[in-house]
Amino acid sequence: MYTFIINYCERMKILSAQQIHGWDAYTIANEPITSVNLMERAATACTDYITQQNFFNKPFKVFCGKGNNGGDGLAVARQLLQQHFDVSVYIIEFGAAGTGDFQTNLQRLHELTVNIHFIQDEGFFPVINKNDIVIDALFGSGLNRPLKDLSAALVQHINQSEAFVISIDVPSGMFIDKSSINNAVVRANVTLTFQQYKLCFLVAENAENTGKLIILDIGLLPGFLNDIETVFQTADAASIQHIYKPRKPFSHKGSYGHALIIAGNTGKMGAALMAAHACLRAGAGLTTLNIPSAFLNAVHSHLPEAMCQLRENGLSFEKINAVGIGPGLGTGDDSLQLIEQTLNEYKLPSVIDADALNIISTHKRLSRLITPGSILTPHPKEFERLFGKAENDFERIDTALKKSAELNCVIILKGTYTLIAQNGKGWFNTTGNAGLAKGGSGDILTGIVTALLAQKYHPFEAALLGVYLHGLAADIALEKQSQESMIASDVVNCLGAAFGGLLMG
Ligand SMILES: NC(=O)C1=CN([C@@H]2O[C@H](COP(=O)(O)OP(=O)(O)OC[C@H]3O[C@@H](n4cnc5c(N)ncnc54)[C@H](OP(=O)(O)O)[C@@H]3O)[C@@H](O)[C@H]2O)[C@@H](O)CC1
Ligand SMILES: [K+]
Structure with missing residues (x-):
């Protein structure tokens, strides 16, 4: 378990x-x-x-x-x-x-x-x-x-x-x-x-x-x-500090894992770039993006620290410690194939988001292939597509708890107080603000959580710490932005200060 x-x-x-x-x-x-x-x-x-x-x-x-x-x-x-x-x-x-x-x-x-x-x-x-x-x-x-x-x-x-x-x-x-x-x-x-x-x-x-x-x-x-x-609790700073593992002085890039982000497609490459940027800033030792070859230059010019796998050449999971799949992927047949291959071949927990979730919703058989310990990150609409319509928020939360146990997964149900459900229990995150109610926020959360998985955090810890840091970075971004003006990149740029806050205690 x-x-x-x-x-x-x-x-x-x-x-x-x-x-x-x-x-x-x-x-x-x-x-x-x-x-x-x-x-x-x-x-x-x-x-x-x-x-x-x-x-x-x-x-x-x-x-x-x-x-x-x-x-x-x-x-x-x-x-x-x-x-x-x-x-x-x-x-x-x-x-x-x-x-x-x-x-x-x-x-x-x-x-x-x-x-x-x-x-x-x-x-x-x-x-x-x-x-x-x-x-x-x-x-x-x-x-x-x-x-x-x-x-x-x-x-x-x-x-x-x-x-x-x-x-x-x-x-x-x-x-x-x-x-x-x-x-x-x-x-x-x-x-x-x-x-x-x-x-x-x-x-x-x-x-x-x-x-x-x-x-x-x-x-x-x-x-x-x-x-x-209790069935529920909130995640406070003290509990998050217990989870956080500061980097060790005698370490190298191999100590912090190799993350693979499978994301982006025509018209939606921004999502891939944001997820990879967040992954880099959240501490993965190495970050590789799987993207269509047409966007290679865009990645190299915007994120020189990231490596690329060209989608046309197929997927490779060699030496990959964590996979994040879904942001901006599209729901076409090519994406279906990518997801099916990932679920079949990659046997460590993955972060499954956005279009990957939408594809699983329309091809329910795929949910049986999800590796135990994987992290699903639906917003309420994606959640509804996956698990059906709820009469109210309490019923949706209840379903999240049940499904987390049934699928042996961590479910991050995104909202003002994001719920992290695991094995029938729920933790609510209390950081973050309405500036996150914008395109791109989910993509960077996927990047952060994938980076933490690559650094060998337990999937539940990666989810809890990732959601907390994402919200905290958004709160710190408010020092220079308003909730209206804040964009996902501002949040990524505040991840350093968010980690710093954890270190200071
Ligand atoms: N716990 C703490 O830490 C502290 C709690 N404190 C305070 O106590 C409060 C809880 O008080 P409480 O238990 O007396 O209940 P309360 O909400 O006043 O209801 C009274 C009665 O109304 C009734 N009733 C129920 N539904 C009804 C309905 N639809 N229509 C009509 N009637 C209805 C029902 O009686 P019934 O009719 O069922 O016999 C119920 O017993 C708490 O919210 C906080 O403010 C603080 O002082 C100190 C620290
Ligand atoms: K009252």
């Missing part, structure tokens, strides 16, 4: 709603701290963020449910009142009593203000003005069914306003770890969540409702994470 296990990034585990409640209980028992004081700490972290935002004298309208998310809202309302903000509180009434911590905070708030209103039906909805700041504390991680009736109507009322909306922990109506598509969900400008990423914030379908995501440290005890199993 090509499974690789990293267990040194406990902090970055992504918990289910149930595990989040377990963490809460663990902290209460072991710190120890009372639950109402933990709620106070969470509320203080929210209030500190809110009061640093220059909302000047804008009025706050705080909407609360009767669970602990509502309790957070009541505590924030009190803290804002204590700092002399104009605060009105609206509690959605279901008949049932609030949780203990909600009731305690309601009592504390009653001692400060009478501006507390219970919403019994739609007639009690307050007018929300453009100038208001809405705090959404209706439902948090305890949501267990889609909102309907009064709560759905209230969410719609908030969403129809032009007020600035801050959601506490999660936009109300959004499930933590499954799809909320077509449900009533608050559309937040900012979401203040606690302690870690939650799965719901890592998928594109929730981006508009989440707004800007801020993760607040509320001091939950890290010890809880040691023994719990």
